[in-house]
Amino acid sequence: ALDAAIKKGLDAGVISDLEAEQAGYYLRFGQQANAFATQALTNGPLSLAKEVTKRGMEFVYKSTPGANMTKVAQALEKSGIKNSTELQNRFTIYMAGKRAKQVGGSKLNFDNPGVVEQEYKAIMAELQSNDKAKNAFEEAAKIYKEYNNGLIDFITQTGYLPQNKAAELKATDYVPF
Numbered sequence: 001a002l003d004a005a006i007k008k009g010l011d012a013g014v015i016s017d018l019e020a021e022q023a024g025y026y027l028r029f030g031q032q033a034n035a036f037a038t039q040a041l042t043n044g045p046l047s048l049a050k051e052v053t054k055r056g057m058e059f060v061y062k063s064t065p066g067a068n069m070t071k072v073a074q075a076l077e078k079s080g081i082k083n084s085t086e087l088q089n090r091f092t093i094y095m096a097g098k099r100a101k102q103v104g105g106s107k108l109n110f111d112n113p114g115v116v117e118q119e120y121k122a123i124m125a126e127l128q129s130n131d132k133a134k135n136a137f138e139e140a141a142k143i144y145k146e147y148n149n150g151l152i153d154f155i156t157q158t159g160y161l162p163q164n165k166a167a168e169l170k171a172t173d174y175v176p177f
Helices: 002-011 017-031 033-042 069-077 084-103 113-128 131-157 163-170
Strands: 046-053 056-063
Touching: 002 017, 017 056, 033 046, 033 056, 033 069, 046 131, 069 084, 069 131, 084 113, 084 131, 113 131, 131 163
Parallel strands: none
Antiparallel strands: 046 056
């Protein structure tokens, strides 16, 4: 139905052939959201490439190699914690605790912020006594922040997030909830 509407708009001269092509591209992008999400997770955040052509401004989504969740996992593996589920849970609490210290635990919408704070303190105490794990968590957190910053840049490029809000989010350890 949307393709038919685009064709009618094109036939009626309401939209240009480039606008029709871009609309079709965006529709197909939406249908492939999982593939693009996988690209971001394993390769690096998406970006919106803009190119001025003789037909007008063209837009294409692309994945650029960089910080990604595979690299976060590889950094965490250096911790020596063998149970991957436990490692992921600890890192999640670690990152959420870092965010809570920056913006306040009540902003993270936990049912019981006190319990989360205690879990964070326990993980921090454990990391203080284990340099290998501490270094791994710090490296993973750095990559994770770079990855999140790339996601924030992408939604800013698409016009869904204003620059000032992007700068605010990038100034702290952002944890999407």
